[in-house]
Amino acid sequence: MAKVSFRTNILLKSIIGKDLITDDNIAVLELVKNSFDAGSNEAKIIFRDVITELSTKEYKKYNQSKIILRDTGSGMSEYDLINKWLNIAYSEKKSKKEEFNRQLAGNKGVGRFSCDRLGKSLVIYTKKNDEPFLKLSIDWTEFEKVDDIEKNIQDVDFELDKIPIEQYVKETQLEKFEEGTTLFISNLREDWDLSKIQSLKRQLERFINPNQNFEAESFDVIIKADEFKKIERGLPESEKINGVVKNRIFNKLDFKATYIKANISEDGKTITTVLRDRGNEIFTLKEHNPFDLLKDIEVNIYYLNPYSKAYFKRQTGIRSVDFGSIFLFINGFRIPPYGDQGNDWLGMELRKGQGHSRFLGTREVIGRIEINGVELDDEKEDFFIISNRSGVDNNKHYEQLTKNSAPYGYYFKTFRRLERFVDEGIKWDSTPLKESAIEKKVLDDKNWNEGKEEYKEDLLTRNKRVISIIEKIINAKNDEIISLSINKELVTELADEQAKKAKAEIDSIVGQLNNKTLSSEQITQLINDLKSSENEIENFPGQASQIELLKKEQSKLKLELEKKFEETKELEDEAIRLEEEAKKLQEELELEKEKNTYLKTSSRTLTEDAKGLVHNIKITSRKISSSVDNLYDKILNDSYTKNSLLKSLGAIKFQSEKANKISKIITRSNFKTDRNAQIADVVQYIKQYIEIYSDIYPRNELEFKIVEKDTSLTKKFSVLDMSVVLDDLISNSEKAGASLIEIDMTNPSKEELRILFSDDGKGVAEKFLEDEKSKNKIFELGITTTNGGSGIGLNSVREGLKSMNGTIKLIGNNVKLKGACFEIIIK
Incomplete structure (x- = not known):
């Protein structure tokens, strides 16, 4: 019996390259990840000669456009290039897991073929510390000969040269570097105009974790496109492309929005949840973690009321609904397409459509789920990124994170607490104005501040209700809770405000009682006002000494009002009796007068x-x-x-x-x-x-x-x-x-x-x-x-x-x- 084996035809390159990674932005992200994994502090993306007058057909055939990705990471040696980079699907990241004090972002060994997605030609310039400067040239079109059935991938040879640093500077027109890698991609497959680069920047903003949750130095992504600098001068900041790409959105929203943050500890034993509202911490809850497969995961969810949505647009230049919803980050980098506009990966919109107006959907919230310490290994049970970079595998880990029906997964356990807070606590922060009117006010008024916001109810009423329903929001059994801390300062502040309000109401009632001749109806209204004030104090969450003193003052005033009412009512009844007698006499006179009214003549x-x-x-x-x-x-x-x-x-x-x-x-x-x-x-x-x-x-x-x-x-x-x-x-x-x-x-x-x-x-x-x-x-x-x-x-x-x-x-x-x-x- 003859032995046979698989052959690797040259077309395999396209299958794992440009045909597998179908999105240019994701291709760039994969290369940025490689720079991160190489220990670089930055990844610089340079565009050259991308403005073209060629027709689409001419451009596809050949063009001078270039994308250069440069980092200052560890670089590669000749051994690394031959035995690792050129070894398809090999990834030492599967065994290393961590390097340069960072969790590694890539794991499949196919990210290098993103270069194929972007352009037809690639030149790699790389240098490892104390080793020669290397140049590797690859023409991807050599692998695209459809009719050559005999030719295997390994039959295509490349030129690997050792070059002086001066040659690198001359060929790339870039400055020298001691260590790192430059990917010089040319003859691009797609036309990169301003709008496409803007789209890339927006995607990169979402790809980068706003926390920069890396244990070593921070990592910057920089876009350099000198051809567009003149055009940029007339553009708003959010539409400019040159410069450092930053995800500042979530940090800016901390004091503008209501949000909840939940964190599963690194050992997976506990969950700590913090709920904040308009800059105030409402509560901090620590509880046992019921999700045995989940650890070192943080969930951040922001509820955007109409004003928060307007602030979002003013700061970013785009509407929150166009930005996206809940993003997923693994080991510091975002996993697309989760959270993109229209991507309801958590089923929030479906749930809202099936359920109630009380449910939040993707239009009301934005946020992120950060999963750290993931071992990206096919052989281990953990979150698993699919090879074409279109998401993660729907395994048991994923289910414990995202399950949207009882018993709820980790995300919805957190999300539903925010949902109850929004619906029952702050009543959706309802406003008397339409959302479009609010957006216009915030965007048009350069001197706008939060003090100009208008809501249907006052802050005291709102925050009293918030404090009173914390236990309902948490919705946890006593044996699940390790500790619960409610913001005492907020409670004290509310008590002071309530006391001032009640005192002012009492003073107003006393003033009216002393300075006016009141009717029984007016006194009844004062009694009702006093009852309302009593109810507000009676239902106050937690009692303070000044509240107790006000209760006594209210009781004394109530007795005085009731006595005044009885006296006034007695006088009014007598006045009514006399008035009725006078009215009867008047009616008798009118009867006599009618005999000579209107057209009756005599x-x-x-x-x-x-x-x-x-x-x-x-x-x-x-x-x-x-x-x-x-x-x-x-x-x-x-x-x-x-x-x-x-x-x-x-x-x-x-x-x-x-x-x-x-x-x-x-x-x-x-x-x-x-x-x-x-x-x-x-x-x-x-x-x-x-x-x-x-x-x-x-x-x-x-x-x-x-x-x-x-x-x-x-x-x-x-x-x-x-x-x-x-x-x-x-x-x-x-x-x-x-x-x-x-x-x-x-x-x-x-x-x-x-x-x-x-x-x-x-x-x-x-x-x-x-x-x-x-x-x-x-x-x-x-x-x-x-x-x-x-x-x-x-x-x-x-x-x-x-x-x-x-x-x-x-x-x-x-x-x-x-x-x-x-x-x-x-x-």
Whole structure:
């Protein structure tokens, strides 16, 4: 039997290189990790000749663009290059685990193939301390010959040279270094414009742990892209690309947001949880760790209220929702894509959608989970990073960390405490303003500070509730808790504030009691205010000496208020009794007065002088009216119309009619008030006016029919003007030969009266019925509907109705009766 074995075709390079690592930003991150693992204090990413005018097709074929990654780490010897770097999948990190006092970031031995993802050519310049300067050149396209089935990876040779340092400086145009590695990647596979480099910077900001939780010196990532420096001058700080990449966001939020931090100790025995709010520590809890597979893990979660979101955008230039949510860091470096926008790896959005408005989602929180001391070994049970860098393996460790149903994993155990605090403690920090309005205020106001924030409740009420529900927030059994420390300073501060508030309320009540003549209702309100103050003190979390003293003062004041209430109530009851007696007498007087109200007349009560005055007013009014009619006849029979003169005469006619009406109603009680506007029921006035119309015109043989059912409209109007309106309409009906007039009154709405005034006369001429314009013409000054008429009557009706916010229009003939029908609307 023949023995066979696998062969390593040259296309394996692409499988573990550019095809495996499909994201340029992740490729750069892998190289940065290698610099970190090499003990370097920095990784410098340099872009050269990346601004191009080539077409996409030309660029893919060949370009001059370069990415240079340089570090000052330990460098590599010739042995390291041949036996380690060129040994596919070999990684001494699997055995070392830690070097340069750092937990190593990489582990798979394929990060070096990130160079293939970025560019077609690679030159490695490296130097180990006290060893020669080495140069290794690789052309990745040599491995991309699809049809060469016989060629294996190991069949492709590279040039490895020892070079003087001066050659390095000449070829790279970089400064000398004593130890470290430079990766010179050229003929790039993708176009790196400004937006792409900005995207890389944002990703690197997320990749770097804000705590710099490294046991040795700090590690900086620096981007250098000189081609874009001129463009950068007009950009905000958050959009610039040159300089040190820093993740400062979480530290800046410490005093702006509500957040919780939980830490599993390095030995995995305990969990310490600290909850902070607006710069104040609320509690510190130490408890036994129920997660046997988890140790040395820290969870930080920040709740962003509308103001915190606005601060976030002001500091970073981007919205928090665009930044991401909960990121995962292992051994100091972030594991993508966890926490990216739209990546709900913890199932928070799914949980919120299935559950309640009380749940927090990815839009309300940002944070990080930091897992340290992870042994990145395939053979050991621990968190395990997948080779294509797209996350970690969903094993038992991962489940204990992320389980989002009971019994909850470590993250949700912590997260749900914050969630209860937000919902039941601070009530979501609700504001009276919309989120968009808050963002605009914070971004536009250069002098904005936290003192300008507006919330629906005061800070004292909010913080009292916070302290009172700590046990509910923690939700732990006594045997699980090792220690619990509540911020005593905060409790004392709240007690002082509560005492000041209660004292001020007491002083205010005493002041009102001593300085005012109070009603029983006002005293009742003071008693209720005092009860509210008592409840606030009674429910105060923890008691202090000043609170106890205030309780006694409140009790004494309560007795005084109750005594004052009884005395005041007795006096008020007596006043009410006397008032009711007076009211009864007034009602009896009003009944007598009603006999002579509105339109009820009694000329027998007039003196002889008054009767003579009434007679003279009637004669004078009729003479004025007759004279005006004669004048109109002469003007209308002329060959022209003097409209302005007609208007003046119309006013004289209208006033004369008013004088005539005075003579008709002056015998009524309170007749003086009829001359001016007064408040009355329009419907009742019309009914009473029509009822006694035969008394005003004794020879009138017209029959009147009033139609209404519970109709009314009470308003302020001139009853004299209304009399003129009715008289003119009735006069027109008489001239049209009517024997019956019907007045139909209804309420289309509570504030509106509709009157249909109809008669059985001969109606109006057809020329006034052609269209709406013709119908309106009938109300114009000088237009008459009867032979020998003046054309003033209907115009006077319209003007009179205007004074009481009324309108009139002609409906037509044969609407209700055979004659004309007018519609009057009064509001």
